[in-house]
Amino acid sequence: MARAGITLEGLTRAAADLADEVGFEHLTVSAVARRLGVKDPSLYAHIGSAHELKVRVALLALAELADRAAEALAGRAGKEALGAFANAYRDYAHAHPGRYAATRFDLDPETALASAAPRHSELSRSLLRGYDLPEPAQTDAIRFLGAALHGYITLELTGAFSHTQRPTASSWNWTLDALHTALSGTSGG
Template identity: 45%
Template sequence: MPRTPLTATSVIADAAALADEDGFDAVTLSAVARRLGVRTPSLYSHVRDREALLDGVTALALAELAGRVSAAIAGRAGRHALEGFATAHRTYALESPGRWQSLQRRAGEPVVRSKAARDIVALTGAVLRGYPVPEDEHVHAVRLLGSTINGYLALERIGGFDHSKPSPEVSWRKALDALDVLLKKWPSDS
């Protein structure tokens, strides 16, 4: 059976699959080359170096997450949009753990300026428009959402909630309730 020709897209997709299977730290040019059945130098015409490969996985993950968040918040506002937003992140982290890990790193400038990154920012803004958070305070609210959601998911991923009751699901609901209350009563500078 003939091998599918290599492209930047296929190399990055294979790297993302490797990240989900073995963890994001396992993504190297040589590991991806082995999976593809080629020699490592063959990849250099498709990705510049390891950083470009990792950025490719991050860009792919951002685009996939943006699609999930968009579907999860469509037609919703306030608590329902917040829940859809957070749950889309959590589901993605559980289903695609290596890709999720790729989102927990400092990405290169092309990724930061990508359409997918702009989409995530816009979707987060859409959630915040359902709350009385002033536009000039959105950056703080975005940081709060990111810290809470990412922190919870990082602890959940390493089993940080496995040794006590109640179940992590109960704590997840409480965290979303607390975020909802805080966003509804956003502190003013006065």
């Protein structure tokens, strides 16, 4: 029986908030139970395992990030759309590092298809329409875009750029300019 006052949505949000504080990789049922002031078994009335808890946080994060990216893209095209889209991801990652890490969590194929994950691909394709890329170049560009953005953001969040004085925002802008140039010069091949 579920404990009064705890809902699955509340549990998921508490877990996501905790992941932002301690890191997604350190998220445990015990830590969430302590956060909520209950014993671990109280949470198992809502979730079946620690893995399920992480899946729920991943699903929440994917949906939140897709909403932000869609809002950023609205009414924009080309370089302006690229910058808005990329900044939505980067801003989300800085505001919610644990949730951002959760967006990279390995979901089973059925769960992934039912999540907001396909929406991220659709948003990327929407962005790339401004670059007029035919297939298979469009699929390659989606992978390139994801690798560049997620790679940069992950390195930045882990402090990998802290060894130089150049602000990471300057390098981020340079990266976006380089992406725009690459996407603009890409042909169908």
